[in-house]
Amino acid sequence: xxxxxxxxxxYRWLPExxxxxxxxxxxxxxxxxxxxxxxxxxxYYIDENCYAEELGFDIVALNEHHxxxxxxxxxxxVEAAVLAHRTKRVKIVLIGNPLPVIKHPLRMAExxxxxxxxSRGRLVTGWVRGAGSEQFFNNANPAYNREMFNEAHDFIVQxxxxxxxxxxEGKHFHYRHVNPWALPYQKPHPPMWIPGVISPETVxxxxxxxxxYIGLGTLLGPTCDLWDYYADEAAKHGYQAxxxxxxxxxxxxxxxxxxxxxxxxENFVYGGGQNAxxxxxxxxxxxxNSKSAIRALAKQPxxxxxxxxxxxxxxxxxxxxxxxxxxxxxxxxLVAGLEKVKRNYQVIAGTPKTVLPKIKAILSxxxxxxxxxxxxxxxxxxxxxxASMRLFAQEVMPALHDxxxxxxxxxxxxxxxxxVALNGAARAPVADRIPLKELGLR
Amino acid sequence: xxxxxxxNLQVAGAELAIIKGGSGKPLLILHDELGYPxxxxxxxxxxxxxxxxxxxxxxxxKTPRLDWMRNYRDLAGFYSQVVREMRLEPVDVIxxxxxxxxxxxxxxxxxxIFSHMVLVAPMGIKPTEGEIMDVFAxxxxxxxxxxxxxxxxxxxxxxxxxxxxxxxxxxAFEDARSETARxxxxxxxxxxxxxxxxxxxxxxxxxxxxxxxxxxxWGCIDAYRKAIPAAQVARIENVGHRPEIExxxxxxxTVKKFLAA
Numbered sequence: 001x002x003x004x005x006x007x008x009x010x011y012r013w014l015p016e017x018x019x020x021x022x023x024x025x026x027x028x029x030x031x032x033x034x035x036x037x038x039x040x041x042x043x044y045y046i047d048e049n050c051y052a053e054e055l056g057f058d059i060v061a062l063n064e065h066h067x068x069x070x071x072x073x074x075x076x077x078v079e080a081a082v083l084a085h086r087t088k089r090v091k092i093v094l095i096g097n098p099l100p101v102i103k104h105p106l107r108m109a110e111x112x113x114x115x116x117x118x119s120r121g122r123l124v125t126g127w128v129r130g131a132g133s134e135q136f137f138n139n140a141n142p143a144y145n146r147e148m149f150n151e152a153h154d155f156i157v158q159x160x161x162x163x164x165x166x167x168x169e170g171k172h173f174h175y176r177h178v179n180p181w182a183l184p185y186q187k188p189h190p191p192m193w194i195p196g197v198i199s200p201e202t203v204x205x206x207x208x209x210x211x212x213y214i215g216l217g218t219l220l221g222p223t224c225d226l227w228d229y230y231a232d233e234a235a236k237h238g239y240q241a242x243x244x245x246x247x248x249x250x251x252x253x254x255x256x257x258x259x260x261x262x263x264x265x266e267n268f269v270y271g272g273g274q275n276a277x278x279x280x281x282x283x284x285x286x287x288x289n290s291k292s293a294i295r296a297l298a299k300q301p302x303x304x305x306x307x308x309x310x311x312x313x314x315x316x317x318x319x320x321x322x323x324x325x326x327x328x329x330x331x332x333x334l335v336a337g338l339e340k341v342k343r344n345y346q347v348i349a350g351t352p353k354t355v356l357p358k359i360k361a362i363l364s365x366x367x368x369x370x371x372x373x374x375x376x377x378x379x380x381x382x383x384x385x386x387a388s389m390r391l392f393a394q395e396v397m398p399a400l401h402d403x404x405x406x407x408x409x410x411x412x413x414x415x416x417x418x419x420v421a422l423n424g425a426a427r428a429p430v431a432d433r434i435p436l437k438e439l440g441l442r
Numbered sequence: 443x444x445x446x447x448x449x450n451l452q453v454a455g456a457e458l459a460i461i462k463g464g465s466g467k468p469l470l471i472l473h474d475e476l477g478y479p480x481x482x483x484x485x486x487x488x489x490x491x492x493x494x495x496x497x498x499x500x501x502x503x504k505t506p507r508l509d510w511m512r513n514y515r516d517l518a519g520f521y522s523q524v525v526r527e528m529r530l531e532p533v534d535v536i537x538x539x540x541x542x543x544x545x546x547x548x549x550x551x552x553x554x555i556f557s558h559m560v561l562v563a564p565m566g567i568k569p570t571e572g573e574i575m576d577v578f579a580x581x582x583x584x585x586x587x588x589x590x591x592x593x594x595x596x597x598x599x600x601x602x603x604x605x606x607x608x609x610x611x612x613x614a615f616e617d618a619r620s621e622t623a624r625x626x627x628x629x630x631x632x633x634x635x636x637x638x639x640x641x642x643x644x645x646x647x648x649x650x651x652x653x654x655x656x657x658x659x660w661g662c663i664d665a666y667r668k669a670i671p672a673a674q675v676a677r678i679e680n681v682g683h684r685p686e687i688e689x690x691x692x693x694x695x696t697v698k699k700f701l702a703a
Binding site for chain 1: 578579580581584609610612613616619620621622623624627628
């Protein structure tokens with residue numbers, strides 16, 4: 001198993017009240033952007049990833065979001081390029097480049113090839129569709145998101161593997177001269193891992209392409225279901241999925257005492273945390289979701305109403321008035337909500353001793369070949385962030401490696417994903433629900 | 443009450459659902475970006491002496507989506523084929539909001555296709571001042587409420603949208619939003635070349651605009667007036683983006699008078 005380090009590189013200087021007032025991180029005005037502090041932090045986060053290598057992590061993982069203080073990585077490839085030069089050993093895993101919102105797959109092929117060359121073949125490149133808000137930020141037509149994702153991916157693979165020059169005329173992209181001079185260091189191209197948050201369409205696509213799927217802190221039960229779906233699809237393509245096909249990323253904080261870890265972990269819900277990434281109108285742009293996803297959403301009892309009755313309007317008025325709230329109270333409620341999240345194993349916080357059995361439980365259930373520690377969000381100081389990394393690396397990671405060997409969790413570099421042929425046999429299980437039940441989870 | 447029916451036609455190389463009702467000379471109705479909401483009071487009134495023909499836009503649930511269609515000019519070309527195959531031309535037309543955009547694209551390509559053209563709060567040309575509301579960046583609830591000036595005192599609005607949203611309504615709105623994004627995401631709900639191609643339109647044209655329209659600004663009407671200088675303008679006070687349901691009496695009077703001229 002490979003163990004990775006990941007941070008969203010949060011912007012740490014935004015008053016929580018501004019996020020709460022806006023009901024989300026996305027669309028908070030950039031008048032709150034402090035250039036000097038951001039300059040320090042961009043440099044710090046590069047250093048932090050280098051520190052991860054020093055501590056023995058196998059992977060540093062980067063992501064990208066746009067117009068959002070939740071994540072300062074607006075152009076992830078820039079950071080990846082710096083890390084390609086600064087680091088010597090770690091794999092640089094991009095989870096992932098939002099192909100439909102970048103809208104320029106040839107440029108993407110060139111950038112990634114350069115990063116792979118500078119790092120001498122340490123790039124693992126992943127693709128995402130981009131969050132809903134990203135479609136707005138980049139003016140990418142959400143109704144073509146899936147089509148553009150597929151077309152851009154197929155084009156990039158060709159650009160890396162088919163000697164040029166050649167002409168390309170697709171539905172969404174057109175290039176009259178495809179002949180990128182820089183080709184990736186790795187042959188035929190860097191491995192691709194796909195991160196996701198439970199879209200079955202993405203899982204199916206991954207299984208077809210034999211790409212590992214990285215679950216982004218998704219609930220354990222539904223993640224097991226998703227692994228099964230992947231494995232069923234893999235079986236249709238004639239192979240047995242295994243740990244090499246799966247990765248899992250989970251918010252993790254380690255400190256000297258449980259109390260301190262709890263206090264730091266509260267920053268995972270700073271401003272509302274992941275749930276406040278963007279407001280509903282930006283989360284679900286038109287056409288972004290598949291027809292089947294819309295049908296499923298339509299059946300949910302959301303209490304959504306169009307109504308114009310006096311009663312309904314009065315209720316709506318009250319909702320509005322209720323917005324004049326005490327933000328300290330809101331924060332308290334958010335922190336209270338963290339308890340449930342911790343019980344569900346969606347945030348792991350504690351001392352090395354208390355954290356270890358929890359992560360081992362996750363590994364025993366999901367059997368991933370890649371485990372990624374997602375470092376804390378919110379305004380947490382450099383010292384505490386680095387202490388958490390250090391305690392994890394020195395006192396948790398070695399035991400996790402031992403445990404992964406013990407329960408046989410090969411990673412995608414040890415066993416090529418999709419290389420275990422089924423030869424007509426029934427597929428073997430990929431997740432273990434017994435320990436899940438023992439934890440009282442579903 | 444006038445009877446109306448839904449018919450599924452094989453026309454212009456595709457399947458097209460249309461709503462048809464009334465009797466008399468045909469009147470083509472191009473619905474807005476939210477889809478045809480159903481037979482309303484103004485439909486009833488106009489259908490007394492006209493046959494209303496309302497194509498239900500491809501991709502809006504009742505008519506299958508046409509994958510080759512990439513923008514409103516494509517849709518306008520398709521509808522023009524429909525009009526020709528149905529032997530309707532020249533036909534009177536009323537286009538609402540984006541339906542006005544579609545009608546304008548149709549006449550820009552074929553100046554003889556319409557005999558009268560009514561554009562109600564039309565999108566399609568970049569406003570000379572202000573912006574067309576970004577209907578994609580709001581929830582469907584917010585969008586619907588923004589279409590009328592006073593939801594509580596617009597009985598027909600309550601009739602079509604009152605109460606809880608049903609799963610079927612939600613799905614239909616998402617279909618409408620998706621298809622509208624597919625065709626009108628960029629440039630946003632307008633075509634920069636349209637005003638140039640509207641030059642020389644001689645067909646009697648009426649631009650209807652509600653003085654409290656929160657979706658399409660006066661700047662759009664102004665831009666249309668510049669493109670079609672002979673166009674008449676009917677400004678209706680105290681209504682928003684949907685004068686046809688916010689003040690049906692005034693709307694019907696204005697439109698009937700214009701069509702009769």
